[in-house]
Amino acid sequence: MVVTRWRRYGKDRLYVKDDESGADVGWWDLVTDEAHPATPDLHSALADAVSRWRAEQSSAPADHAMAPAPSGVLLAESDPPTAAVPDVPPVVSAPPEPPLVDEPPAAAAAEQALGVVDGVAGASAAHEFRRRHDARQERVQANHPVIGKFLLAVFDDPQSTRAWSSGAHGEEALGGMLERVAGPELRVLHDRRIPRTKANIDHLVICPSGVFVVDSKRYVDRRPELRVEGGILRPRVELLMVGGRDRTKLVDGVDKQVGLVRAALADQPDIPVRGILCFIDADWPVFGGDFMVRDVGVLWPKKLSKLLTAPGPLAADRIAELQWQLHEAFPRSKNAASS
Numbered sequence: 001m002v003v004t005r006w007r008r009y010g011k012d013r014l015y016v017k018d019d020e021s022g023a024d025v026g027w028w029d030l031v032t033d034e035a036h037p038a039t040p041d042l043h044s045a046l047a048d049a050v051s052r053w054r055a056e057q058s059s060a061p062a063d064h065a066m067a068p069a070p071s072g073v074l075l076a077e078s079d080p081p082t083a084a085v086p087d088v089p090p091v092v093s094a095p096p097e098p099p100l101v102d103e104p105p106a107a108a109a110a111e112q113a114l115g116v117v118d119g120v121a122g123a124s125a126a127h128e129f130r131r132r133h134d135a136r137q138e139r140v141q142a143n144h145p146v147i148g149k150f151l152l153a154v155f156d157d158p159q160s161t162r163a164w165s166s167g168a169h170g171e172e173a174l175g176g177m178l179e180r181v182a183g184p185e186l187r188v189l190h191d192r193r194i195p196r197t198k199a200n201i202d203h204l205v206i207c208p209s210g211v212f213v214v215d216s217k218r219y220v221d222r223r224p225e226l227r228v229e230g231g232i233l234r235p236r237v238e239l240l241m242v243g244g245r246d247r248t249k250l251v252d253g254v255d256k257q258v259g260l261v262r263a264a265l266a267d268q269p270d271i272p273v274r275g276i277l278c279f280i281d282a283d284w285p286v287f288g289g290d291f292m293v294r295d296v297g298v299l300w301p302k303k304l305s306k307l308l309t310a311p312g313p314l315a316a317d318r319i320a321e322l323q324w325q326l327h328e329a330f331p332r333s334k335n336a337a338s339s
Helices: 040-059 105-112 123-143 148-155 159-179 248-265 301-308 316-329
Strands: 004-007 012-017 022-030 034-037 188-195 200-208 210-220 225-228 237-242 271-280 290-295 296-299
Touching: 004 040, 012 188, 022 040, 040 290, 105 210, 123 159, 123 188, 148 159, 148 296, 159 188, 159 210, 159 301, 188 316, 200 237, 200 248, 210 248, 210 290, 225 290, 237 290, 248 296, 248 316, 271 301, 290 301, 290 316, 296 301
Parallel strands: 210 271, 271 296
Antiparallel strands: 004 012, 012 022, 022 034, 188 200, 200 210, 225 237, 290 296
């Protein structure tokens, strides 16, 4: 195992990688003494690597002529042992204390590549549309070798496939708006993977007022509305209606994503996390129109822009830290490079 120490923003962590494959094993919080394995089955390997690192630190001779290795230096198991201290050490001045390394080289390189906007908006939805579209074309031509091309020219993709294309266009449109307002105090993560699932988060926005989990939806010329049922003799129920149809499941999806983001920021409970459903090309009224369903805001891109650019307590350095922490918890989509 390769153990790397990282100190920054008052944090002190050990990052562990497999020295052969380079795969992440996880990281250990030295402040709280908590393990964060990359997967649950790697907990023992992570704990063993940290125990060996601690043993190496405690057994290092205190009167050695060399200063201790700075945090951030890779300590591999294959490193040669330190030479024994002679009985009568030469009279020399100890070298100056090496400077503190803020972060391991791998993390530093990744953070430098993390701009105010990271990821490709709509990458996963566009990839899924292409996969379904191409699979249908191959299936039709294989089943109908003579008239397959004619059938494909006459009949469009089914609605279940076209919905992915429409969703990708909506994410791209909203992504463009977010990128226009992005800067050191408004950072964006597009199309983030939720580990160990096939799901993704459309947009994560970190701004002075907190973190926003934004799910973009494209319902052309359909009006989002709030419907409230019950409240006197039976429990109050809030429903999201779009074009007269119950779409409350969209709110449930955002609620779940908000919970995952709050869990990823559990060490920073002071950071507000809000869920947003942003409808693209919808039929919004001239006055008003935005509303809340449970704790999820429902609005349009221009209204969202005003919300995100409003002043708040978070400074630029804190916003950058939060972006990096969320990037670690929700990596880029694997489809971003091919989009």
